[in-house]
Amino acid sequence: MKRYLPLIILAILAVLPVIGLSTYMMHILILVIMWSVIGMSWNLLGGYCGQVSFGHAAYFGVGAYTAGVLYSKFDLSPWWGLPLCVVVVALFSLVLGFIVLRLRGPFFALATLASGEVMRITAENWVDFTGGTMGILIQRRTWVEKTWYFYIILIIAALTFFMIKKLVESKLGYYFVAIREDQDAAESLGINTTLYKTIALCISGVITGIAGAFYTNYMGYIDPHVVFALHDISIITIMIVMVGGVATFWGPYVGALIMVLLAEYIRSIPGLGAAHQTFFGILLIVIIIFLPNGIVGDFQKLKRLVGLRRASG
Amino acid sequence: MKRLSLVMVFCFLAGLFTTPLFAADNFELSIPLPLTGGQAKFGEMEKKSYEIAAEEINAAGGIKGKKVVLSFEDSQGKPEISRAIAEKLIDVKKQPLIVGDYSSSSSKAIAAVAEERKTPYLVVTGAADDITQQNYKYVFRLNPSTAYYSSGLMSFMNEVVKPKTIAILYESSDFGTSGAKDMETQAAKVGMKVLVSEKYEKGAVDFKPILSKVKAAQPDVIYMVSYVMDASLLMKQIKELRIDTKLFAGGAAGFAIPEFIDNAKDAAEYVVTSSLWCTMATYPGAKEYGEKYKKLYGDFPSYHGAEAYSALYIVKDVLTRAKSWTPEDIRTAMKATDMMTAFGPIKFEDRDGYQNQNFMDTLVLQVINGEHHCIWPEKYASKKYMYPIPKWRDRK
Secondary structure, three states: OOHHHHHHHHHHHHHHHHHHOOOHHHHHHHHHHHHHHHHHHHHHHHHOOOOOOOOHHHHHHHHHHHHHHHHHHHOOOHHHHHHHHHHHHHHHHHHHHHOOOOOOOHHHHHHHHHHHHHHHHHHHHHHHHHHHHHEEEEEOOOOOOOOEEEEEHHHHHHHHHHHHHHHHHOOHHHHHHHHHHHHHHHHHHHOOHHHHHHHOOOOOOHHHHHHHHHHHHOOOOHHHHHHHHHHHHHHHHHHHHHOOOOOOHHHHHHHHHHHHHHHHHHHOOOOOOOHHHHHHHHHHHHHHHHHHHHHHHOHHHHHHHHHHHHHHH | OOHHHHHHHHHHHHHHHOOOOOOOOOOEEEEEEEOOOOOOOHHHHHHHHHHHHHHHHOOOOOOOOOOEEEEEEOOOOOHHHHHHHHHHHOOOOOOOEOOOOOOOOHHHHHHHHHHHHHEEEEOOOOOOHHOOOOOOEEEHHHHHHOOHHEEEEEEHHHHOOOOOEEEEEOOOHHHHHHHHHHHHHHHHHHEEEEEEEEEEEOOOOOOHHHHHHHHHHHOEEEEEEHHHHHHHOOOHHHHHHHOOOOOOEEEEEEOOOOOHHHHHHHHHOOOOOEOOOOOOOOOHHHHHHHHHHHHHHOOOOHHHHHHHHHHHHHHHHHHHOOOOOHHHHHHHHHHEEEEOOOOOOEEEEEEEOOOEOOOOOOOEEEEEEEEEEEEOOOOOOOOOOOOOOHHHOOOO
């Protein structure tokens, strides 16, 4: 049963558009899936390989701009950005990895944080190429209907899920975990830590980049403040994984569900007004205090808590 | 803890399922606005202004007898949330038109959805030029785009000051850079020579090195694009250095708000600035709105508030004229809009590469006796402009 769970969930998601959800629900679902893709990619680098990145907006933005620039400068469909950004973001991650992966722990985190900001400022000032703060607007989006966008992002998510699952269960995955647990010990055992960290960074970056390219196609408008945002992209990515569960397969999904769907519901509660952020913040604090390994990571604990309530109630 | 979490879950569910019940003769309008995050200051001001307008409209009998009931959705300044709100308003709430949001990027996200779903959208503050350059049929904009922000000041300079040279000082942000670039092209167009064009870091405390350079160049006009602290500091140091020119001009923002005069004191005297609106403007209702806002919230609103306030009056006008309240008829009525509001005359036109854009004169304000007065264009002036301005040593 457990073995087939991913396939069952995939099948359920695949029939969702057929039952006729409103476009509003579809939009939220698309965002949930897009964020879970970004969460999964972060989880590979941050969760399994232990390299906590505060700069995933850099990859997201480079992916988004690959699609955007193809459209604005080369008159191609921005959908070509999806395959092309694999190459572009991989090269970008190699260059960036060469610099930031020499650093460890908090220094790595700070360097990645800076890299995201550097990319934002670059995109703002490189006006001839990126359009600067005016951004890139795609005049006609491919479809008005959301069904196709939904399936495309669903396929991306499914492929990412299975790829990361395979990767983590392979020898490579053990190398990643070894690096996370003790980088010096891993090195003394003959693991080329720089190489494997670079591999993790590249894969993670490329997946995030694909999500970015999808964002351009789906939203039809990008500017540096939107796609290279420190808070709205980099930090939210980390929150998704933290809330869902670091180094778990399902964590990013649960995290994205909470960070997007639940956030949207709380935002929509009439009468709560601007206080919804406070309310949501308290919810997050409660989750992090009582379930430090995230909802998936502390699922047993969560079950116990709920069970206790039932027993006493 | 258990009980607490139970209570929380209960509150949450209660919140979800208790949608307030309204009487059928209400017109409900949900407005997306950034109520949290970095743009919340402007979102709040707009929210208050919408509320003032709704109250006035309801007191006067509502729209076609229906009471206006406003609600606000927090878009947090994020385009994807703005889009979610737009989808919800169209799909779930079946709202026949959309009004609002603050930033250009959020307005663009909503505009694309509105066009695809054939629902009229009234842009209230998004100023990026390209929002109304996409051949959108359902997107209307009441505020002038950034390219027109300094047009009033330019016409004042051309007709009154007739300067030959100009020095431009601006802060290093997009707002500052685009304002300065715009002024450079405008100056080139009328044959004005740019002697100095200097960028400074926002929040600097000593402008004297830059200002000495300006003094040496002896320009006819000094044009500055800054926020409030820099604006007043610049003018104070200009006074200290006794730099005399024909005109000191500011590009809206920091120069156009009352804090500028409070901080710069007498150094602010005679400084002119471009602005989209001011409470002193002679548009009908502008002063009343400004004073009502000040009475309620303790400060005069900036043009953002006036835009929001007027937006609701446009909605009222459009809905009164529309044959039926379907998106199609509302669009037709919107297109035919020709009215006066507290923000100025509103008419949606297709020209100069724009569609459904409201073109209007931007104003020029001058500080006269420690107060901002509207001096240009002359038909809206609340006071005659003071020109030529006295040299520093002749001032008391």
